[in-house]
Amino acid sequence: MSGLIYTRYELLRTLRNRRFxxxxxxxxxxxFFLVAGPNRxxxxxxxxxxxxxxxxxxxxxxxxxxxxMLSCGGRIAAERAVGWNRQLRISPLSVRSxxxxxxxxxxxxxxxxLAALYIAGTSLGVSLxxxxxxxxxxxxxxxxxxxxxxxxxxxxxxxxxxxGPAMGGGISLLALLGGAFFPLGSHGxxxxxxxxxxxxxxxxxxxxxxxxxxxxxxxxxxVMAVWTIILARLAARAYRRDTGRV
Amino acid sequence: xxxIDVRITAGETVALLGPNGAGKxxxxxxxxxxxxxxxxxxxxxxxxPAQAVAEGAVGAMLQTGALIRDLSVRELVTMMASLYPTxxxxxxxxxxxxxxxFADQRTQKLSGGQTxxxxxxxxxxxxxxxxxxxxPTSAMDVEGRRAFxxxxxxxxxxxxxxxxxTHYLEEADAYADRAVLMAHGKIVADGPxxxxxxxxxxxxxxxxxPGSDQDALTDLPGVSGVExxxxxxxxxCTDSDAAIRALLAAYPDARDIEIVAAGLEQAFLELTxxxxxxxxxxxxxxxxxxxxxxx
Numbered sequence: 001m002s003g004l005i006y007t008r009y010e011l012l013r014t015l016r017n018r019r020f021x022x023x024x025x026x027x028x029x030x031x032f033f034l035v036a037g038p039n040r041x042x043x044x045x046x047x048x049x050x051x052x053x054x055x056x057x058x059x060x061x062x063x064x065x066x067x068x069m070l071s072c073g074g075r076i077a078a079e080r081a082v083g084w085n086r087q088l089r090i091s092p093l094s095v096r097s098x099x100x101x102x103x104x105x106x107x108x109x110x111x112x113x114l115a116a117l118y119i120a121g122t123s124l125g126v127s128l129x130x131x132x133x134x135x136x137x138x139x140x141x142x143x144x145x146x147x148x149x150x151x152x153x154x155x156x157x158x159x160x161x162x163x164g165p166a167m168g169g170g171i172s173l174l175a176l177l178g179g180a181f182f183p184l185g186s187h188g189x190x191x192x193x194x195x196x197x198x199x200x201x202x203x204x205x206x207x208x209x210x211x212x213x214x215x216x217x218x219x220x221x222x223v224m225a226v227w228t229i230i231l232a233r234l235a236a237r238a239y240r241r242d243t244g245r246v
Numbered sequence: 247x248x249x250i251d252v253r254i255t256a257g258e259t260v261a262l263l264g265p266n267g268a269g270k271x272x273x274x275x276x277x278x279x280x281x282x283x284x285x286x287x288x289x290x291x292x293x294x295p296a297q298a299v300a301e302g303a304v305g306a307m308l309q310t311g312a313l314i315r316d317l318s319v320r321e322l323v324t325m326m327a328s329l330y331p332t333x334x335x336x337x338x339x340x341x342x343x344x345x346x347x348f349a350d351q352r353t354q355k356l357s358g359g360q361t362x363x364x365x366x367x368x369x370x371x372x373x374x375x376x377x378x379x380x381x382p383t384s385a386m387d388v389e390g391r392r393a394f395x396x397x398x399x400x401x402x403x404x405x406x407x408x409x410x411x412t413h414y415l416e417e418a419d420a421y422a423d424r425a426v427l428m429a430h431g432k433i434v435a436d437g438p439x440x441x442x443x444x445x446x447x448x449x450x451x452x453x454x455x456p457g458s459d460q461d462a463l464t465d466l467p468g469v470s471g472v473e474x475x476x477x478x479x480x481x482x483c484t485d486s487d488a489a490i491r492a493l494l495a496a497y498p499d500a501r502d503i504e505i506v507a508a509g510l511e512q513a514f515l516e517l518t519x520x521x522x523x524x525x526x527x528x529x530x531x532x533x534x535x536x537x538x539x540x541x
Contacts, residue, residue, distance in 0.1 A: 005328035013316040083311030087368065090278045091329045092302045 003097035010105045014075070023067040023168075024113040028060035032120055040124045046183040050206055054128075057121030058136070058206035059180035062199060064113035065140060066174060069147035070167050072106040076155025077163045080242070089243065103148045110144055132208050139205035139215050143224060146198045149231035156238035174199040195219065198227045249286070250433045252426055254409060256375070259402050261418035261439065262411040264428035270411035271309055273428070274380045277409075278306055290376065298376075302330040305374030307365055309381045309411075315354040319345055319364050322353055327371045334373045342397050343367040359390050366394060370401060377401065379410035383417065395421050419443050449486035451493065453503040455479050466492045478502075 014020055035056050042052035079085045088098060114137065118126075128136070158166055175181060177190070178199030184191040194200040201220040208215040216224075250273065254260050262270050275281035276288050279295030290298035298304050313322060323340065327333035340346040345363045348356065356364065362385055369377060379398070383391045399421065402408045412418055418425045418439055425442040427435040435442055448470065454477050455463075463472045468485030483489045486505055493500060 006325055009317060009321055009325040012321070013314065016316040079314055082314065083308065084314045086280060086308055087311060087326075089280060090299055090304065090306050090308075091326065091372065092300050092331070093329045094300065 003093065003101055006093060006097070007101040007104055010101050011108055014071070014105050014109060019074075020068070020071055020109060023171075024064045024071070024109060025116055027067075028064035028113065029116055029120055031063075032056055032060040032117060033124075036121075036124050046185075048183055048207070051126065053121055053124040054126045054206055055183070057117050057124075057126055058140075059175075059203055061114050061117040061140065062178060062180045062202040063171065063175045064117060065110040065144055066147050066171050066199065066202070067167070068109035068113050069106045069144050070151045070154065070171060071109065072102045072148065073151035073153070073155035073158070074160065074163050074167065075105075076102065076152065077158055078160045080156070081160050085243075095239075099152065102152070106148055106151060107141070107144070110141075114140065135215070136205050136208045139208065140202060143198060143202040143205060146224060146227040146231050149228060149235045153231055153235040153238050156235070156242045178203045196223055198224055250428075250431075252433065252436065254407060256407050257402075257405050258424060259408040259422050260410075261422035261425040262409060262428060263413070263415065263418045263425045263442070264411075265413055267430075268413075268428040269431040270413075270428055271380055272431070274306070274378055274409075274411055278304060278378060302332070302372060303375045304378065305330075305369050305372035305376070306378040307369035307380065307382050309384070311365065313353040313356070313361060313364060315352070317353055318350050319353060319356070319367075320349040322364065323367050323371050326368050330372045330374075332373055334371050336371060339367050339371045342400065343370060344393055344397075358385060359387065362386055362390065362394075366397065370397070374406070376407045376409065379408070381411050381413070383412070383414075415443065444484065449483050449505055449507050451481040451483055451486055451489060451503065451505050453479060453481075453493070453497075453500045455493075455497050455500050458497060462496070463493075466496070468492070 036053040039052045044050070045052040045055045048055060076085075079088075118133070154163060154166065174197065177194050177197050178201075179194060180199065180203050184194050184200075201216055201224055204220065205215055250269075262273065264270050272281065276283050277290065277295060279288075279299055288295055291303055293301075295304070317325065320336065320340065323345075324336050327336055327339075337346070340349050343363050343366050345360070345367050348360055351360075353361075353364065362382075366382065369379070377398075383394055386394060395417075398408060398410075410422070419442075422439050424437065425435075425439045426433055427442060456477050458474070458477075458479055460472055460474060463469065463474075463479055463481060466481070466489055468483050468487070468489035469481045470484050471482035473480045473482075481489060481493070490503075490505065
């Protein structure tokens with residue numbers, strides 16, 4: 001597969017980028033220890049049924065992994081700005097392989113961010129059965145699909161200058177509304193709104209181990225699917241408009 | 247673009263020559279499938295551009311563009327080489343393009359000249375049947391330019407087809423077998439470079455000639471055209487040396503004499519202006535726009 005070596009170098013490039021480590025690793029790790037460190041013995045956090053370290057492990061993992069996924073948009077915008085996307089379009093690299101490499105790289109980065117927070121969480125006493133770790137990880141990886149599409153969409157709409165602030169603000173808002181920074185409770189306007197936002201369900205992945213053990217009800221799957229379809233459509237349209245391809 | 251029709255045979259080195267805004271880059275973008283034609287078809291090796299590109303038969307160095315960051319020069323060229331079915335050896339290409347001296351540097355730390363070398367390495371490593379270069383030397387110094395063309399000559403000597411756009415007549419003359427002249431989105435001439443050079447490489451003699459006669463001036467040796475305004479005559483010359491000798495012999499009182507080389511731009515104006523049909527054997531007035539390199 002010709003895209004393999006290409007993807008490898010794409011990954012290498014991302015690993016050499018300092019911004020990734022700050023946004024996807026450094027920032028969530030520091031916040032996690034600041035928030036969860038002093039409260040490591042809170043076992044039923046705000047009646048969520050799970051411990052505080054677990055809640056924030058996944059909360060900040062949502063932030064880190066969302067950043068990792070959206071950063072593929074930053075790389076697309078940068079490639080467009082220097083005209084590299086044109087160089088690629090006159091190579092045998094297919095559009096499909098191009099996006100596959102971008103999304104795969106983003107997922108690798110997300111996994112790195114996730115692993116770092118799992119280790120941090122374990123160090124503060126988060127302890128789960130292997131099957132629960134796996135189920136939770138699976139839900140997060142599925143929950144990141146709409147963010148891959150969002151990254152591609154933003155990469156084709158914005159310039160490298162504007163994408164940084166847009167992503168920083170966007171991710172923070174999505175994380176906040178999703179409950180990554182504090183539990184939203186179960187009544188009122190905010191939790192009702194949050195249920196229609198994909199980041200909410202990302203944060204909800206931690207409820208795998210809550211009483212009842214069900215993380216995503218049908219509603220969660222539907223919200224994720226609808227967002228994925230809408231964002232993927234918009235991303236495809238932005239790509240076509242950008243390249244003049246029909 | 248106003249309907250152009252060019253056929254390029256495999257193994258040829260062809261210059262697409264024209265002033266800025268002539269439509270050279272547009273033509274190249276269509277040839278590479280970056281831009282769909284409004285009407286007509288483009289074919290490369292008898293196939294649609296997208297297919298030829300997907301098969302790795304076409305490689306190009308575009309007019310503008312920088313490099314992506316966070317890779318060394320060698321890594322970047324290797325990355326691009328991996329996309330093509332029969333790439334050249336990366337080390338050999340870096341050597342050939344004079345980039346081996348800084349092969350381990352990160353791309354964001356290169357100078358402008360080094361960046362150009364890497365861009366030509368990226369184009370060459372794909373080892374295409376047809377190599378397209380869009381004003382490749384516009385950002386190079388004299389030495390870089392010479393080195394670049396030496397490299398491209400070696401590449402063409404392997405039986406490859408090279409098509410390059412330029413607005414330097416000298417460049418087309420020195421490195422191409424054939425030149426296609428473009429102006430205002432049309433082809434105004436197409437032929438061997440020495441013919442094209444003779445066609446556009448004219449000089450103009452301007453002088454004040456009291457009592458001169460249009461027909462007599464036209465009959466002077468080396469003169470191809472005459473334009474008069476009052477006592478001032480402007481002679482377009484194919485051989486200005488012969489023309490000036492004859493002119494001074496016939497008109498000893500000629501004064502304010504100027505001999506200037508017609509710039510490419512001016513030559514194009516002449517070609518596109520009054521004498522288009524006679525001078526444009528390759529131009530097609532129809533709405534067809536079939537371009538392509540064909541075996």
